Amino acid sequence: MNNPDAGKHDFSMPFQVEGAEARGRLVRLGPVINEILGTHAYPDPVARILGDALALAALMGSQLKFDGTLTVQARGKGALTMVVADYEHNSDEDGVGLLRGYAQFDPDILGLLGKSPSFMGMMKQGYMVITIDPKTKPDQKMNRYQGVVPIEGKTVADSARAYFRSSEQIPTVLDLSTVKVEGQDAGWRAGGLLVQHLAAPGSQAMVDEKENWTRIEALANTISADEVTDPNLSGHDLLFRLFHEDGVIAYDPQTLQRTCRCSEEKITATLVQFGKDELADMVEPDGMIHATCQFCSALYKVDPQGLG
Numbered sequence: 001m002n003n004p005d006a007g008k009h010d011f012s013m014p015f016q017v018e019g020a021e022a023r024g025r026l027v028r029l030g031p032v033i034n035e036i037l038g039t040h041a042y043p044d045p046v047a048r049i050l051g052d053a054l055a056l057a058a059l060m061g062s063q064l065k066f067d068g069t070l071t072v073q074a075r076g077k078g079a080l081t082m083v084v085a086d087y088e089h090n091s092d093e094d095g096v097g098l099l100r101g102y103a104q105f106d107p108d109i110l111g112l113l114g115k116s117p118s119f120m121g122m123m124k125q126g127y128m129v130i131t132i133d134p135k136t137k138p139d140q141k142m143n144r145y146q147g148v149v150p151i152e153g154k155t156v157a158d159s160a161r162a163y164f165r166s167s168e169q170i171p172t173v174l175d176l177s178t179v180k181v182e183g184q185d186a187g188w189r190a191g192g193l194l195v196q197h198l199a200a201p202g203s204q205a206m207v208d209e210k211e212n213w214t215r216i217e218a219l220a221n222t223i224s225a226d227e228v229t230d231p232n233l234s235g236h237d238l239l240f241r242l243f244h245e246d247g248v249i250a251y252d253p254q255t256l257q258r259t260c261r262c263s264e265e266k267i268t269a270t271l272v273q274f275g276k277d278e279l280a281d282m283v284e285p286d287g288m289i290h291a292t293c294q295f296c297s298a299l300y301k302v303d304p305q306g307l308g
C-alpha cells in the first residue's frame, strides 16, 4: 500500500482467509460518516442506525464488479419511518466508492422510546430492501435486482443477516457497529465485517470445509465494536488478529468518500411533473419554490416561471 493512511479511515478492504473457502470485506467509516451526518442534526439513536446502514451499503456495494449503485433501504411504521444508505461504484472515479444516506423520523414518538431504543423498537414493523442498479451502457443488458426481508431482531445487522439467509443462501458472518466517540477525536465512527463461505451450497466442498468454516465463523464473531471502528488499529492488523491461525491475505483497500448526486437540473425535472396548482401551492413568500435535498440538505430555490 502506498498511502500510509490507507486502511485507517474510510475504506473497504477485501480479504481471503487462507486454507478455508472464506472471503470477506472489512469496512471502516470515519470522516465520511461525520460528513454525511454533519449535514443533518439527527438524534443519536437515528445517527447510529444510519451509520450501520452506511457500513452495510459499503460492505455489500464494494463487492460490485460493475458500475452502478447498491441501496439499503428500511421502511418502518414507528419513530423511524425511512433509512436510506447508498453506495455508488463508478469506474470514472478511480474506483472510489461513493456513499450517501438519510433518515426520516418522528421526533415526538422517538422521544417516548428512552435513550437507546433498538432498530426494531424504532421501526416497530417494516422491511429492508436491498436494490442493485447496474449503470448500463446502451449495448449492455443487466437487470436491476431487488431483495426484500421483514425487519427482524434488534439491530440493522440482524435484518441484514436475514437478507443473506433468504436471498444469497451463502453461509455469512456479518457485524455492523456505529459508535460515538467523546473527547479528543470526538465524532462518529462506523465499521463492518462481512465473511462468506464460498463453497457452493450442497457441494462436497461445503461438507469437507464444514469444520474450517465453523472455526472461521467463531473467530469472525469475536470482533468487537471498538476493534472494527478503531482508527488506530489498521485493517491489516485487525484481520491478522482475527484470522492469524489460518492465515489471511488482505488486498489493497478501496477508498470511500461522501457524495451526493443532486443538482438543480434534477430538482427541476422533478418539479415539472407537478400540476400548475400544486406548484402554485409550493411557492414561498420570496416567490421561489424551495426544495431541500434529503441526502445532503442542499437548498435549491427554483423560479416557478421557469417550470413551463
Ligand SMILES: [Zn+2]
Residues within 6 Å of the ligand: 260, 261, 262, 293, 294, 295, 296, 297, 298
Ligand atoms: Zn444532495
